Amino acid sequence: MDIPVQLEGAAPGVLISGGVLRLNKRKLRVKALPAKLPDLLTVDISSLELGGKIYTSELKNDDYILLHPDNTVVCQVRTARASILATEEETDAEEGAEGDEATETTAGADAKSEE
Known part of the structure; x- marks a missing residue:
């Protein structure tokens, strides 16, 4: 099932360095038991500097399995x-x-x- 991605926090790479936040994956395919299926996948971006990326491997959880390769970029801060x-x-x-x-x-x- 596809679950929406919600970003949480403020990236220093955007606020201080003037970068642009790019959300590469708005939804992620998840495999889980119906009782453990999340409504949203919350991603904390408060540590993203300029050039920083968050991969699906960083979002692993015991309740569900992400059906994407570990090197899939969820979001990133790029130079404007x-x-x-x-x-x-x-x-x-x-x-x-x-x-x-x-x-x-x-x-x-x-x-x-x-x-």
């Missing part, structure tokens, strides 16, 4: 697209400044070799 673009622009600007200095150094060396 806007911050990736800002980082690339900063890197490009730094490379451009270094390139200008290299051009000036090369031009100065050429002038000295001509003398």
